[in-house]
Amino acid sequence: MRSWMRRYGIICATLLVLGSVLALSVAGADATARGLAIGYVTLFVAWTIARMVRDVLRGHVGLDVLAIVAMVATLAVGEYVAALIIVLMLAGGEALEDFAARRARRDLTALLDRSPRVAHRLPDDGPDALADIPVEEVEIGDVLLVRPAEIVPVDGVLLGPEASFDESSLTGESMPVTRSPGDELMSGAVNGTQVVRMRATRRSRDSQYQQIVALVREAESSRAPVVRLADRFAIPFTAVSLTIAGLAWLVSGDATRFAEVLVLATPCPLLIAAPVAFVSGMSRAARAGIVVKDGSAIENLSRIVSAAFDKTGTLTRGRAALVEVRPARGGDSDELLRLAASAEQYSTHALADGVRRAADARGLQLVGATDASEIATNGVTADISGRSVTVGKHDFVARLVGDIPTARTTSGQAAAYVAIDGNFAGTLMLSDRPRPEAAAVVRWLREHGIPRVAMLTGDGGSTADSIGAEVGIDEIYADLLPTEKIHLAGGLQPRPVMMVGDGVNDAPVLAAADVGVAMGAKGATAAGEAADVVVLVDSLAKVAEAVSIGRRTMQVALTAIWIGIGASIGLMLVATTGLIPAIAGALIQEVVDLTTILFALRALRGPTPDLGDHGHGSRDLRPAPIARKA
Numbered sequence: 001m002r003s004w005m006r007r008y009g010i011i012c013a014t015l016l017v018l019g020s021v022l023a024l025s026v027a028g029a030d031a032t033a034r035g036l037a038i039g040y041v042t043l044f045v046a047w048t049i050a051r052m053v054r055d056v057l058r059g060h061v062g063l064d065v066l067a068i069v070a071m072v073a074t075l076a077v078g079e080y081v082a083a084l085i086i087v088l089m090l091a092g093g094e095a096l097e098d099f100a101a102r103r104a105r106r107d108l109t110a111l112l113d114r115s116p117r118v119a120h121r122l123p124d125d126g127p128d129a130l131a132d133i134p135v136e137e138v139e140i141g142d143v144l145l146v147r148p149a150e151i152v153p154v155d156g157v158l159l160g161p162e163a164s165f166d167e168s169s170l171t172g173e174s175m176p177v178t179r180s181p182g183d184e185l186m187s188g189a190v191n192g193t194q195v196v197r198m199r200a201t202r203r204s205r206d207s208q209y210q211q212i213v214a215l216v217r218e219a220e221s222s223r224a225p226v227v228r229l230a231d232r233f234a235i236p237f238t239a240v241s242l243t244i245a246g247l248a249w250l251v252s253g254d255a256t257r258f259a260e261v262l263v264l265a266t267p268c269p270l271l272i273a274a275p276v277a278f279v280s281g282m283s284r285a286a287r288a289g290i291v292v293k294d295g296s297a298i299e300n301l302s303r304i305v306s307a308a309f310d311k312t313g314t315l316t317r318g319r320a321a322l323v324e325v326r327p328a329r330g331g332d333s334d335e336l337l338r339l340a341a342s343a344e345q346y347s348t349h350a351l352a353d354g355v356r357r358a359a360d361a362r363g364l365q366l367v368g369a370t371d372a373s374e375i376a377t378n379g380v381t382a383d384i385s386g387r388s389v390t391v392g393k394h395d396f397v398a399r400l401v402g403d404i405p406t407a408r409t410t411s412g413q414a415a416a417y418v419a420i421d422g423n424f425a426g427t428l429m430l431s432d433r434p435r436p437e438a439a440a441v442v443r444w445l446r447e448h449g450i451p452r453v454a455m456l457t458g459d460g461g462s463t464a465d466s467i468g469a470e471v472g473i474d475e476i477y478a479d480l481l482p483t484e485k486i487h488l489a490g491g492l493q494p495r496p497v498m499m500v501g502d503g504v505n506d507a508p509v510l511a512a513a514d515v516g517v518a519m520g521a522k523g524a525t526a527a528g529e530a531a532d533v534v535v536l537v538d539s540l541a542k543v544a545e546a547v548s549i550g551r552r553t554m555q556v557a558l559t560a561i562w563i564g565i566g567a568s569i570g571l572m573l574v575a576t577t578g579l580i581p582a583i584a585g586a587l588i589q590e591v592v593d594l595t596t597i598l599f600a601l602r603a604l605r606g607p608t609p610d611l612g613d614h615g616h617g618s619r620d621l622r623p624a625p626i627a628r629k630a
């Protein structure tokens with residue numbers, strides 16, 4: 001009760017003053033009642049003016065001017081009870097907004113509330129040495145115990161035994177998943193009925209769940225662009241309201257009519273319904289595995305008319321598989337792969353992971369480098385066991401060793417060229433197939449008002465053309481450097497443009513786009529930090545869903561505003577006839593406020609894009625590994 005009174009002190013004070021005024025009036029002390037009401041309302045008006053001036057100095061139109069004029073007018077004509085009801089209505093409107101916003105943020109705050117705080121460490125791999133420590137103190141390599149129904153505190157690998165985990169808060173997949181010894185465990189997953197041991201592979205701050213929490217906290221604390229949205233209507237609505245009230249006074253010759261009209265012109269629908277709708281849309285997106293960082297991204301998503309996609313890890317899964325090793329001049333294929341994979345340990349490119357996995361599958365022992373460097377999107381050079389190994393694109397390797405043959409590729413294949421000690425050593429052929437849902441997403445975007453869809457990729461032209469043909473994109477820009485991606489994205493028309501990508505290399509273009517969407521980055525990479533929207537689920541279908549949620553949210557917000565404005569203007573016109581007394585008008589306006597707020601909560605729900613049979617082709621709903629594309 002005390003907490004409620006502290007949170008809503010103005011409501012409590014207003015109710016106390018209103019009750020006292022009514023009691024004094026019943027007791028016949030009208031002068032005292034009037035003086036108490038005038039004094040309290042005057043203080044409230046002064047406080048509201050100060051707040052309004054502060055907003056104007058920040059460049060925002062003060063919608064509270066209508067409420068101020070209404071309170072002053074009701075006091076001037078002796079309707080001091082109506083003036084108190086207006087104060088109560090304004091304070092109550094903020095309470096309603098707070099309640100609705102907490103309801104709308106429920107899915108956002110659920111992740112924050114479940115954040116792991118304690119870990120059970122086994123320093124000596126023995127149960128007798130179990131120690132409870134803050135999750136921030138977990139170090140890489142620590143062996144941890146996770147009890148039944150507990151949250152996995154950090155990212156790690158399962159040591160045993162086999163167990164099931166609830167990953168719904170991370171992936172949206174409602175069914176428990178079974179993990180075997182050696183499998184990766186994600187922080188934030190809930191253990192089933194087994195006591196399990198795990199080895200930490202990341203610290204808390206670097207773990208996937210904490211990265212999600214960081215994104216959600218940023219979104220939860222952001223303010224939607226509702227001030228700007230309200231400003232669009234503020235001056236016209238204020239002018240119309242004052243005009244109607246002034247004409248009612250002029251025609252009737254009764255100043256009371258002016259006050260009776262203005263009590264129905266309070267701006268709560270503008271100031272409350274819109275932010276509730278935006279927060280509801282952000283919460284709905286979080287429930288779908290999409291973190292929208294702020295309200296401006298919601299608004300921009302609703303207006304997208306052009307889209308650009310990166311290829312590797314975006315239109316494709318980014319998990320290329322080695323399909324062939326082609327050594328030059330009869331060289332040893334295993335040695336070529338071993339040296340190339342050793343160099344690729346120092347690359348962030350998505351293809352590098354495929355090379356490393358292939359070497360591991362063949363049982364090849366990788367060695368460390370004494371020196372290594374990478375040129376983004378081109379390749380990596382490393383000194384391996386006294387030998388200089390370069391792996392990368394055709395032109396990158398050719399610049400180092402001279403002319404080299406161009407590998408023949410089939411649909412969806414990419415070639416990684418290898419040079420050893422300044423000589424061409426061979427080619428690694430990898431295949432990274434399109435996501436099953438990619439073509440359906442591209443088709444849905446075109447069918448829903450986004451006619452221009454392009455691919456911007458640093459990969460070679462033949463591979464890009466092949467993937468583009470499969471997913472339905474014919475506007476393809478290949479062999480791009482990061483600066484060229486930014487230039488092309490900035491020049492795409494019509495605007496606004498949405499850019500979808502992943503990886504460190506995509507961070508600049510995601511930041512430069514009107515809306516940057518990071519696939520599976522979860523805030524761990526520069527891409528996740530630079531993007532406006534982060535898709536936590538490994539499915540391109542979520543891009544279409546993000547656009548759909550943005551449009552639905554803006555539709556609900558604008559409709560709620562127009563419902564409030566329409567109802568207020570209609571009631572004001574009725575009030576010009578004198579049929580609605582000031583006190584009744586103030587109470588009726590509160591009903592209008594409640595109606596618009598309840599309507600704004602409709603943004604919590606909405607239809608999911610119908611992508612046909614392939615709309616959910618990506619059935620691996622675990623958050624994608626941290627993006628590794630350079």
